[in-house]
Amino acid sequence: MDNLIIALGRTGQSSGTEAILEKIGQLNSKSEFSHYRAVAMAAESLGDARAAKPLADLLETKGVSGHDFVEIKDVRGRTPASRVDTTTRNNSLRELILARALYRCGDHKGVGEKILKRYARDLRGHYSRHAAAVLAEKHGSIRK
Numbered sequence: 168m169d170n171l172i173i174a175l176g177r178t179g180q181s182s183g184t185e186a187i188l189e190k191i192g193q194l195n196s197k198s199e200f201s202h203y204r205a206v207a208m209a210a211e212s213l214g215d216a217r218a219a220k221p222l223a224d225l226l227e228t229k230g231v232s233g234h235d236f237v238e239i240k241d242v243r244g245r246t247p248a249s250r251v252d253t254t255t256r257n258n259s260l261r262e263l264i265l266a267r268a269l270y271r272c273g274d275h276k277g278v279g280e281k282i283l284k285r286y287a288r289d290l291r292g293h294y295s296r297h298a299a300a301v302l303a304e305k306h307g308s309i310r311k
Contacts, residue, residue, distance in 0.1 A: 169205035176209025184215045191221045196230030203261045207268040216273040223275035226265050226282065234258040235285045235294070242290060259294060262286075267301050 172190055175183035187209045194202055210218040226232050234255070236242050247255055263286055269279035286298035 169201045172205040172209045173212075176212035179213065181213060181215055183209070184213060184217055187213070188218060188221050191218070191225055194225055196228055200257045200261055204264060207264040211268040211271050214272055219269060219273040219275040222265055222269040222272060223278040226262065226269065226278055231265070232262050232282060234262050235282075235288075236290045237285060237288045239290070259286075259289075259291075263294060263298065266298075270301060270305075 168190075172187060175186055187206055190202070191206050191210070194206065207222075210222060236245070236259075245255060262282060266279045266282035266286070269275065270283055271279075274280055280302070283298045283302050286294050287302060289295045289298065
């Protein structure tokens with residue numbers, strides 16, 4: 168299903184937006200990471216403004232946002248003890264890719280920009296650089 172959703176977005180045809188919006192509406196904080204990735208990639212590929220509010224609503228769902236690490240206490244308190252636990256990474260990536268898609272779809276009420284600005288300050292450099300690069304696109308600092 169995820170591959171089909173991604174393919175819908177890559178067609179570039181807005182006729183696929185309804186199916187993507189339907190899938191967004193089915194997600195919750197317990198949904199598989201791959202489903203979030205698929206809808207984010209598809210919505211972002213289309214850039215359809217109709218996806219902005221559903222993406223913002225999804226990001227405002229309890230447990231989906233707030234996974235940035237901007238204080239050392241975040242790192243100390245939320246980093247799993249196990250070196251093979253990917254929960255922290257998946258939660259952050261889920262939030263970041265949804266925020267990026269939202270930002271590129273028109274950013275309903277500035278939710279995506281707000282999240283990207285938090286991640287631009289993230290202590291984990293790869294998240295910080297990515298968020299800063301996405302934000303810079305709007306200002307013409309980076310070429311697509």
